[in-house]
Amino acid sequence: MIALSLAAAWRVLGAATAKCAELxxxxxAVAILDARGCLKAFAAQDGTSLLRAxxxxxxxxGALALGMGSRAILKRGSxxxxxxPGTAPRLKSxxxxxxxxxxxxxxxxxxxxxxx
Numbered sequence: 001m002i003a004l005s006l007a008a009a010w011r012v013l014g015a016a017t018a019k020c021a022e023l024x025x026x027x028x029a030v031a032i033l034d035a036r037g038c039l040k041a042f043a044a045q046d047g048t049s050l051l052r053a054x055x056x057x058x059x060x061x062g063a064l065a066l067g068m069g070s071r072a073i074l075k076r077g078s079x080x081x082x083x084x085p086g087t088a089p090r091l092k093s094x095x096x097x098x099x100x101x102x103x104x105x106x107x108x109x110x111x112x113x114x115x116x
Contacts, residue, residue: 012030
C-alpha cells in the first residue's frame with residue numbers, strides 16, 4: 001500500500017475548496033482519507049452545518065470501502081431494494097468520490113456538486 005502524503009492530502013483539500021469557491025456553492029466540508037481509511041486532512045468552510053464533518057467522513061469512508069462514488073452507491077442500493085432509477089431518495093447536493101494519485105495511492109474526497 002502506497003501512503004498518501006500529508007502534502008498531497010493538503011493539495012487535494014485546496015483544490016476541492018477552490019472548486020467550491022469557483023462554482024459559488026454553499027459551504028462544504030472536505031474529508032481526505034488514506035488507503036487505510038484513516039482521516040488524513042479535513043476542512044469545513046465557514047457556515048457549514050453542525051454534522052457536516054461526520055457526513056463528509058462517512059461518505060468518504062463509504063466511497064473508499066466500496067471503490068465507487070456515493071451517487072453510485074445510492075443507485076446500487078436502490079436497485080438492490082427493488083426501486084427503479086428516479087424513485088430513490090435523491091442526494092440534494094453532495095457526493096463522495098474516490099480519487100487516485102499518480103503513484104497509485106488512493107484517497108477519497110467529499111465534495112459538493114451543484115444540484116441539477
